[in-house]
Amino acid sequence: MSGLNLTKGDKLNLQKENGNKLTSFCVGLNWGAIIKKGLFGNEKKEAVDLDASAALFDENNQVLEIVSFRQLISSDKAIKHSGDDRKGDLDGDDGLDNEIIMVDLAKLNSKVDKVVFILNSFRGQDFADIPYAHIRLYEGTASQVDSVFAKFNVSADPKFKGFVSMAMAKLYKHKGEWKIETIGEPTKDKNLEETVATIQRSYL
16 A cells, blocks of 8 residues: 555555555654734744544453553553654644654554544644644654555545544454554544543444
């Protein structure tokens, strides 16, 4: 796969083009600062703080732990967060991800049955106002992109207008194999804890 454009409900097998299983990958999130016009036509840049997180659930849909800017590494060291970006790209799209969640399936605790990737706008800035906010799944590291195999555009979809939280995608086991399903649903929640509770009720 190479840069597939994902839509809601799409399901992906974690398999490379050569047929080998993808055992480690990154979920990268990129966005820009909000540009506002001043009274005299001048532009003002407003920093944007989006937060990518990963909630880990067991087979009974109970929360095991949450990897976010508050906890950067899961207890089994299988999921790692690159750290909090509170500004976004202030000078236009630099092509780099602002926050990255790295996943190593080989290290994942056997109790983990599902991992849901979550996006929250920390300061309550509307998703629709944030330039080129998009997510991509790729093979590589936090500092190097080897191969992009899927991407999902947040800011281009009008259904995200008026929302500050969303469930991005779900990593889940099916007959012993890991798969990814795009959820792509905004929620009415205002913070990470509320979003996790909504996911627990509605998206597992």
